Amino acid sequence: MNRKAQIRKTLANAGLKATVQRLVILEALTNNYSHPTAESIYKQIKKDYPSISLSTVYNTLEVFRQCGIIRIVNTDSITARYDSVTDMHHHIFVENDNKIKDYYNPELDKILKKFFSKNKIPNLEINDIQLQIRGKYIKIHAN
Amino acid sequence: MNRKAQIRKTLANAGLKATVQRLVILEALTNNYSHPTAESIYKQIKKDYPSISLSTVYNTLEVFRQCGIIRIVNTDSITARYDSVTDMHHHIFVENDNKIKDYYNPELDKILKKFFSKNKIPNLEINDIQLQIRGKYIKIHAN
DNA sequence: TCCGAGTTAATAATCGTTCTAAATTAGGAA
DNA sequence: TTCCTAATTTAGAACGATTATTAACTCGGA
Missing domain, CATH: 1.10.10.10 (Winged helix-like DNA-binding domain superfamily/Winged helix DNA-binding domain)
Structure with missing residues (x-):
């Protein structure tokens, strides 16, 4: 399609x-x-x-x-x-340029889900878990 | 003090x-x-x-x-x-009442730090990692 | 005490978003 | 197809949150 x-x-x-x-x-x-x-x-x-x-x-x-x-x-x-993506994913906030990038990592998702199924928050029904990673892009010098 | x-x-x-x-x-x-x-x-x-x-x-x-x-x-x-808290902590967004609660969990912080020190994001210097937990408070029925 | 930079207050201006109401359109019925 | 009705779109006014402006004030050092 x-x-x-x-x-x-x-x-x-x-x-x-x-x-x-x-x-x-x-x-x-x-x-x-x-x-x-x-x-x-x-x-x-x-x-x-x-x-x-x-x-x-x-x-x-x-x-x-x-x-x-x-x-x-x-x-x-x-x-x-x-x-437009509503599946589980995370965001990287790039301080240099005000851009927001998607971050997908199924392994991380598994870790988070496992953590919160072990560590329930009292009375809370969790609908969504999302990480926000804030950082700066750094130049890599080859020499 | x-x-x-x-x-x-x-x-x-x-x-x-x-x-x-x-x-x-x-x-x-x-x-x-x-x-x-x-x-x-x-x-x-x-x-x-x-x-x-x-x-x-x-x-x-x-x-x-x-x-x-x-x-x-x-x-x-x-x-x-x-x-006013700038130390590592996370937020719970309560859908029922538009409140935002703090969520502290040193074990979770350790897991996250460990994950990202193993799984570096190319060229990115991470300054902050923060979880957003979205959910609903549910009534607990005793009967 | 006096000075000057830093700070505050009042309010105008701006920005992003939502509301309003009239015009248009989509899609079903005849 | 044409007609009808409800849904949708448009333009622009209104709104709410924030920022800018500028004159008055204040703090701490000379």
Whole structure:
């Protein structure tokens, strides 16, 4: 199944009409691994689809979020950054350039799950566990 | 050393003048474990010190943040929430009531540190590792 | 005490987001 | 297909949180 068909399927599963706007917004987000802001999704889409409204981008992202097909990344910034991956994964916050990278590591996931099944937090039903790794990229000198 | 003396010391170590405003703001934050917003710190302080300005609260929190004596908690919300604890700890996001609780567990910290010293991320110098645990509080029925 | 840098207060400005209401559109029924 | 209705989109106003501006104040050193 190609990407566009996959996106249509995601919308159908969520019970959402497959409007042009929803298709392009979700496609923009799934093609973008930089955890973009609403504004930057809007700018990207506007190139090919100039009549799109910023409101629509915000509204649609909020609809997607409520359906659970996207998320807002937890950050210390005012501006929301969106993530189309809802499977278990972690984030690397790169201090040099304000980028957020995904970090996948099934071994780590296993360790975390094991830890919290042994060490239950009283009365809490855990829905999601996510690591935030904050760091700086360092230059490697070959000499 | 009492709390007020400790706060004075923290300011001195950061090279900051110990003004009344800074003292009350930092005291309010260190006494408050709910990761308050700027607005709620402002309201709390205003009771005892009515001439304080909301701007001062914002400015001062930002000064503290830049000095590294407080942090902004990573959240998916528009409103910044502040944390006076900068030692390694994690956060529990309680979905029922929008509260953020601290989670300390030295054993977990050891596991995480060990994992990342074994599994280095190329070119990345890690400054902080933090877990975000999202969940719901469940009622326990005794019968 | 006086000076000057640092700090604060009040408020205007800005930014990101949400709301509102009118226009448009999608998709089902006839 | 055409019509109908509810859902969706658009543009722009409104809003809330934060930041900037600037004049007044204050602290600590000379």
